[in-house]
Amino acid sequence: MANPSLLILPGDGIGPEVMAEVKKIIDWYGDKRGLRFDVSEDLVGGAAYDAHGTPLADATMAKAQEVDAVLLGAVGGPKYDKLDFSVKPERGLLRLRKEMDLFSNLRPAQCFDALADFSSLKKEVVAGLDIMIVRELTSGVYFGEPRGIFTEGNERVGINTQRYTESEIARVARSAFELARRRGNKVCSMEKANVMESGILWREVVQKVHDEEYPDVELSHMYADAGAMQLCRWPKQFDVIVTDNLFGDLLSDAAAMLTGSLGMLPSASLGAPMANGRPKALYEPVHGSAPDIAGQGKANPIACILSFAMALRYSFDQGAEADRLEKAVEKVLADGVRTADLMGPEGGKPVSTAEMGNAVVAAL
Amino acid sequence: MANPSLLILPGDGIGPEVMAEVKKIIDWYGDKRGLRFDVSEDLVGGAAYDAHGTPLADATMAKAQEVDAVLLGAVGGPKYDKLDFSVKPERGLLRLRKEMDLFSNLRPAQCFDALADFSSLKKEVVAGLDIMIVRELTSGVYFGEPRGIFTEGNERVGINTQRYTESEIARVARSAFELARRRGNKVCSMEKANVMESGILWREVVQKVHDEEYPDVELSHMYADAGAMQLCRWPKQFDVIVTDNLFGDLLSDAAAMLTGSLGMLPSASLGAPMANGRPKALYEPVHGSAPDIAGQGKANPIACILSFAMALRYSFDQGAEADRLEKAVEKVLADGVRTADLMGPEGGKPVSTAEMGNAVVAAL
Numbered sequence: 175m176a177n178p179s180l181l182i183l184p185g186d187g188i189g190p191e192v193m194a195e196v197k198k199i200i201d202w203y204g205d206k207r208g209l210r211f212d213v214s215e216d217l218v219g220g221a222a223y224d225a226h227g228t229p230l231a232d233a234t235m236a237k238a239q240e241v242d243a244v245l246l247g248a249v250g251g252p253k254y255d256k257l258d259f260s261v262k263p264e265r266g267l268l269r270l271r272k273e274m275d276l277f278s279n280l281r282p283a284q285c286f287d288a289l290a291d292f293s294s295l296k297k298e299v300v301a302g303l304d305i306m307i308v309r310e311l312t313s314g315v316y317f318g319e320p321r322g323i324f325t326e327g328n329e330r331v332g333i334n335t336q337r338y339t340e341s342e343i344a345r346v347a348r349s350a351f352e353l354a355r356r357r358g359n360k361v362c363s364m365e366k367a368n369v370m371e372s373g374i375l376w377r378e379v380v381q382k383v384h385d386e387e388y389p390d391v392e393l394s395h396m397y398a399d400a401g402a403m404q405l406c407r408w409p410k411q412f413d414v415i416v417t418d419n420l421f422g423d424l425l426s427d428a429a430a431m432l433t434g435s436l437g438m439l440p441s442a443s444l445g446a447p448m449a450n451g452r453p454k455a456l457y458e459p460v461h462g463s464a465p466d467i468a469g470q471g472k473a474n475p476i477a478c479i480l481s482f483a484m485a486l487r488y489s490f491d492q493g494a495e496a497d498r499l500e501k502a503v504e505k506v507l508a509d510g511v512r513t514a515d516l517m518g519p520e521g522g523k524p525v526s527t528a529e530m531g532n533a534v535v536a537a538l
Numbered sequence: 539m540a541n542p543s544l545l546i547l548p549g550d551g552i553g554p555e556v557m558a559e560v561k562k563i564i565d566w567y568g569d570k571r572g573l574r575f576d577v578s579e580d581l582v583g584g585a586a587y588d589a590h591g592t593p594l595a596d597a598t599m600a601k602a603q604e605v606d607a608v609l610l611g612a613v614g615g616p617k618y619d620k621l622d623f624s625v626k627p628e629r630g631l632l633r634l635r636k637e638m639d640l641f642s643n644l645r646p647a648q649c650f651d652a653l654a655d656f657s658s659l660k661k662e663v664v665a666g667l668d669i670m671i672v673r674e675l676t677s678g679v680y681f682g683e684p685r686g687i688f689t690e691g692n693e694r695v696g697i698n699t700q701r702y703t704e705s706e707i708a709r710v711a712r713s714a715f716e717l718a719r720r721r722g723n724k725v726c727s728m729e730k731a732n733v734m735e736s737g738i739l740w741r742e743v744v745q746k747v748h749d750e751e752y753p754d755v756e757l758s759h760m761y762a763d764a765g766a767m768q769l770c771r772w773p774k775q776f777d778v779i780v781t782d783n784l785f786g787d788l789l790s791d792a793a794a795m796l797t798g799s800l801g802m803l804p805s806a807s808l809g810a811p812m813a814n815g816r817p818k819a820l821y822e823p824v825h826g827s828a829p830d831i832a833g834q835g836k837a838n839p840i841a842c843i844l845s846f847a848m849a850l851r852y853s854f855d856q857g858a859e860a861d862r863l864e865k866a867v868e869k870v871l872a873d874g875v876r877t878a879d880l881m882g883p884e885g886g887k888p889v890s891t892a893e894m895g896n897a898v899v900a901a902l
């Protein structure tokens with residue numbers, strides 16, 4: 175049987191640096207565990223724009239459609255700020271999400287024991303925190319039409335459209351309920367049904383999928399503003415949160431920051447199963463391209479490494495190997511190995527991106 | 539000269555209880571400081587629905603347009619959850635905001651010294667925090683058309699429209715820059731210009747208003763997801779934040795919760811100047827109707843009392859009297875007077891809503 179295939183898209187900023195460490199991990203799995211991947215690499219974001227005048231070349235898009243999983247670093251940077259909207263680095267990422275139909279974005283917000291002190295929240299509020307935000311990723315205001323800047327009378331108006339169909343809501347709800355069954359069996363759905371009709375439909379469909387298919391899972395609903403509050407107040411009340419594309423963008427970023435482990439958090443974006451049974455999938459760290467520290471060997475590669483662990487688990491059915499990799503990361507942290515972003519006020523000497531990658535390989 | 543007029547709309551849940559304490563304060567100002575108001579009272583939200591079958595009667599709307607300022611308690615409650623969208627309690631509040639054209643919603647997120655320990659954030663992160671979120675309140679996805687639940691093919695689709703005109707953006711930006719000049723002279727504008735065209739227009743117009751009219755104020759731009767993160771990480775980096783209706787809803791709630799002083803936070807919603815020079819204005823606490831504790835005398839009236847202080851400052855040019863009221867509240871807190879929501883884990887005996895109101899009057 176052919177090896178499973180991986181497309182690596184390092185992207186911009188710290189993307190290439192952190193991805194270099196993931197490649198070491200991939201090599202280790204090939205050498206030591208006989209888990210070999212056919213790895214190819216290509217450009218996305220500003221890097222693709224520089225080479226091809228587009229943030230995602232058609233050939234790259236076609237490759238992404240064929241492989242078993244895509245690993246992405248990060249996109250964007252101030253160099254591209256003045257580009258036209260249609261060719262901004264972000265458009266490359268959004269095109270991948272949309273054309274691969276990756277509707278379910280899994281964003282764990284987890285607090286690593288060794289880093290609990292590092293949160294801006296009190297230790298007791300975050301220690302042991304482990305929630306999963308499931309964000310709808312292919313619809314809503316990110317993609318709805320009409321959109322654009324139009325002229326009306328003697329002034330311009332900026333328009334975007336929030337749009338959700340019943341089936342779009344139902345499929346991401348299923349994905350959240352499935353996950354909940356393998357975790358704490360609790361889902362909280364967030365919208366603004368008190369002011370938005372799209373939120374009313376969201377709430378109704380999530381409730382219906384629950385009642386008909388997942389009555390065993392505990393379901394609650396919360397307005398997204400109250401959800402933002404409760405995440406800040408007592409995040410441990412949640413297990414799985416399911417929400418739309420835009421609310422998910424804000425809420426998952428807030429939750430990630432609360433853990434104090436932002437440089438540590440991976441994500442998986444999953445679509446429908448392909449012919450071989452594997453879901454279409456893209457894995458990427460939650461953090462961005464961090465242009466301010468790019469190229470300096472300061473970036474923390476762990477979020478990207480843990481994104482590969484998610485790939486092992488969700489794309490390649492290698493849950494035990496994913497556990498092994500996650501444990502290796504925990505060990506390295508417990509040993510006090512820290513990149514610059516993980517240095518507390520007490521100081522100490524941070525390791526480089528490469529040293530952190532090597533430490534994880536050694537711990538494996 | 540006629541006394542300035544106040545319309546009191548206690549609303550639902552704890553609204554009437556907290557408003558009862560504000561009335562004591564209003565009486566004190568009349569008796570002791572010769573500051574007399576013509577006070578009338580009416581229904582809004584579920585209370586108005588129960589009486590008139592609508593969450594805001596036309597006669598109440600007309601009165602609100604005529605008075606110098608409206609004071610609102612809170613709206614909503616589980617009793618009204620099953621009502622049709624068009625008559626939900628929230629629609630009463632939204633109608634007031636829209637028809638009075640209250641485009642600038644001022645939401646201070648302030649950490650009271652006596653309560654710094656009460657935040658889920660570490661004390662050093664929140665102590666002394668004092669930021670002002672200026673939320674656009676009459677446009678965006680809250681009011682944009684088309685909106686509704688439609689049938690397309692064989693399924694339903696929920697649609698809302700985010701819409702901002704240049705002049706809508708410019709006027710709320712001006713309001714933020716004006717405020718900044720009287721505070722820390724710094725404005726951070728938040729949108730998602732990387733994915734939404736309405737965000738691109740927002741950023742461009744805020745920048746233009748700045749360059750042409752407020753070049754002396756320091757202006758920065760941040761994506762709203764990064765903004766949510768930064769509010770959680772180090773909120774003291776901000777002075778004034780200006781953002782749209784929906785982002786403002788989430789971000790201001792998160793910020794309010796971070797302060798640990800949710801039951802303490804007031805808000806002002808301001809429109810254009812009326813013939814007498816006063817702005818159209820509505821004042822309300824940031825907290826909701828808290829149906830779980832309604833009618834038990836447990837609610838904290840301070841947010842509503844401080845909303846009246848904002849009315850003194852922004853509607854009645856009584857900055858010194860507003861300071862007096864705010865100082866009275868600080869004194870009461872410093873004296874250790876606490877409603878149930880302000881009890882730390884160390885316990886103690888909470889005072890009732892009325893006792894807290896009386897304590898503030900005594901401190902005046």
Ligand SMILES: CC(C)[C@H](C(=O)O)[C@@H](O)C(=O)O
Pocket residue numbers: 264267268423732733763
């Ligand atoms: C880079 C940007 C387009 C993206 C988004 O808004 O979805 C990012 O913030 C994210 O959360 O993955």
Ligand SMILES: CC(C)[C@H](C(=O)O)[C@@H](O)C(=O)O
Pocket residue numbers: 368369399628631632787
């Ligand atoms: C009650 C509700 C309609 C309202 C809103 O969404 O604006 C509330 O959350 C607020 O922030 O004032």
